Amino acid sequence: MFSSRLSFADSTNALSKAKERRRIAGLPIIDMADSNPANAGFVWSLTELSALLRREGIQRQIPEAHGLPSARTALVDYYLARGVRLTEDRIFLTASTSEGYAWLFKLLCNPGDEVLVPEPAYPLLEVIAALEGVVIRPYRLVQLAGEWVIDPSSLTASRQTRAILCINPSNPTGAFVGRRDRDLLRGFALKNSLAIICDEVFLDYVAEGVISPGTWAGENQIAHFVLSGLSKVALTPQLKVGWIVVSGPRDTVQESCRRLEHIADAFLSVNTPAQLALPDLLRRAGSMRSAINARVKQNEMTLKNWAEQSGHGCTVLHRPAGWMGVLALPSGVAEERFLLNSLEEGVWAHPGYFYGMPTTIPSVILSLLLNPLQFNEGLKGLERALKRS
């Protein structure tokens, strides 16, 4: 009776089972994987948010496939402030970045077609692709002098390949898609007639001292789609607004937009109050983003000091951007065994393999958003688990 798109739902793993057992037993867990900003205290005040959402226009729907013009104009300004001039007609609002992916897979792929995805990367991509009947084919990011870059030998296309996906900057490594890799992807896409999908939800969370290569919106040689959304840009995942920026040669852009309009029109999934509030949310989100950057920096410093002092041989990988810390475990410590021990010590975190981290770097992925006291407590649990591992 059921579609095989959901076959991934049948797999469980030892870690999730152990977590569930602990939850059912009512034992406490410090969730060091939690990257929901509200859980870490980053919420808009009720007064401010209610005022932004309660305004003229919320009583009716304007069936505009692209999304409301006022919201798209605000996004044009957002990109202008980041050095790229766009026009409103190349922007589509979606209910989230994840929905943006789903629409682009509908636009570009037939069931069974492939998209190339970076590895390591955010694991939700696999799920969204499966739900759209799309197959993912990984290409490898490797560490070269401390930076993550594409391994060109892993970049291969078949007759079924339709698009290459990249994440600028990546979750969990925080690595940007730099100039060398943009050239590589552009050349590969041109040669194989592929589109490029570039996820930029963490673009504005650049670590101190790092020079960001900036947005890749506005590319003009190939069919190109940038994805982002308010969940990270304005710390409001609950408002459910994302967007797609369409770029590329003029004919391709026109045809992409014409087809995307049909997809958007079939769902009209973006809620009106959030669209109306978007210009103000974007204008005021800067201070929240600064607060997040400060928190992430503080926890990263704590993590680095802990790794240095613990004497177990853990190291913290360089983080150019984003909210996550990658803790490389000492060689010989297995991710899963270590995290099962951590759970017994009351700490949950994600193993690197959830994100397709190379097996040569056994690692644990930690959210750097946590309240610092909780983060410290979590590290104490990891310390005890390390001693046992």
Ligand SMILES: Cc1ncc(COP(=O)(O)O)c(C=O)c1O
């Ligand atoms: C790289 C990346 N892209 C997209 C998303 C999903 O964003 P949204 O909440 O807008 O669907 C996430 C969520 O954490 C993410 O890490």
